[in-house]
Amino acid sequence: MNLVRTFSDARASYKGTVALVPTMGFFHEGHLALMTAAQNSADTVVVSHFVNPLQFDNPADLERYPRDVERDMTIAEEAKVDVLFAPTSVEMIPQTPLTAVTVDGLTDTMEGVMRPGHFAGVATIVTKLFAGLQPHLAFFGRKDAQQLAVIRRLVLDLSFPVRVLAHPTVRESDGLALSSRNTLLTSEERLAARELSQGLFAAVTAVEAGERNGPRLESIVRGALHSSRPDYGELASQDRVERLSELDRPSFLAVAARVGKVRLIDNIAFDLAAGEVVADRGLRLKHPSLLYR
Numbered sequence: 625m626n627l628v629r630t631f632s633d634a635r636a637s638y639k640g641t642v643a644l645v646p647t648m649g650f651f652h653e654g655h656l657a658l659m660t661a662a663q664n665s666a667d668t669v670v671v672s673h674f675v676n677p678l679q680f681d682n683p684a685d686l687e688r689y690p691r692d693v694e695r696d697m698t699i700a701e702e703a704k705v706d707v708l709f710a711p712t713s714v715e716m717i718p719q720t721p722l723t724a725v726t727v728d729g730l731t732d733t734m735e736g737v738m739r740p741g742h743f744a745g746v747a748t749i750v751t752k753l754f755a756g757l758q759p760h761l762a763f764f765g766r767k768d769a770q771q772l773a774v775i776r777r778l779v780l781d782l783s784f785p786v787r788v789l790a791h792p793t794v795r796e797s798d799g800l801a802l803s804s805r806n807t808l809l810t811s812e813e814r815l816a817a818r819e820l821s822q823g824l825f826a827a828v829t830a831v832e833a834g835e836r837n838g839p840r841l842e843s844i845v846r847g848a849l850h851s852s853r854p855d856y857g858e859l860a861s862q863d864r865v866e867r868l869s870e871l872d873r874p875s876f877l878a879v880a881a882r883v884g885k886v887r888l889i890d891n892i893a894f895d896l897a898a899g900e901v902v903a904d905r906g907l908r909l910k911h912p913s914l915l916y917r
């Protein structure tokens with residue numbers, strides 16, 4: 625594996641087609657799944673590793689975000705990643721940017737409301753990664769459904785020659801979506817964190833029984849939150865991220881809640897196949913995550 629710190633060193637180590645997996649590090653099996661999907665689709669896999677300060681609206685959250693580059697290098701090496709791009713902050717943000725990428729409309733709900741400036745921070749850094757690393761493909765997790773919509777739209781609007789591919793959410797065996805932030809939970813909070821996925825799966829059961837009403841599905845999700853403090857539970861369209869009164873198109877049911885000091889998000893995507901609604905439940909680990917290794 626090549627560990628590189630600059631865009632030009634990353635580009636100099638490419639062979640053939642290039643797939644990018646953007647991350648903020650502290651790897652777990654969700655990241656590994658994106659790396660494997662990238663390996664199956666391209667000759668060179670470049671994983672970016674950068675805790676993006678522009679996307680944190682809360683300085684304490686940025687401060688607390690788990691970091692361990694040595695650990696991540698070992699994991700990336702084991703995963704046979706070709707290039708680990710771990711830029712210095714000067715390489716990534718040489719000067720306070722006077723240019724920002726904002727994606728309107730899609731960011732007026734959910735995370736866009738709860739975390740002002742968050743998506744502009746994400747979109748600006750992802751644009752820099754696309755410009756500096758010039759990948760043919762880029763892999764993102766469905767775990768961050770609104771982010772995925774934002775990235776797809778910025779690629780369309782700015783004509784980036786990048787194909788965006790999405791991967792299902794990887795979950796612990798009890799359903800909790802993997803997140804680097806899970807390492808910040810106490811054991812009591814870890815139990816409470818199950819409420820997010822439990823609510824989503826209860827809503828999936830209702831959908832399978834024929835429920836299509838948006839507000840009723842949202843109230844099932846919110847109704848599961850007892851020990852965690854809800855920020856929102858919303859059904860929205862996958863492309864425009866517009867709140868839906870009926871599940872009648874590709875959509876996702878999303879939840880965000882605070883468990884202690886840790887803010888967690890999760891969602892289940894609903895796709896339509898031959899007129900049928902199909903829930904993407906994600907993938908479940910059979911063993912505890914490497915987050916706790």
Ligand code: AMP
Binds near residue numbers: 657
């Ligand atoms: P992060 O390092 O949390 O910014 O995530 C980097 C990429 O991994 C993003 O595209 C996320 O959507 C994706 N990701 C994070 N958690 C998961 C998960 N549990 N399952 C699948 N993808 C994930």
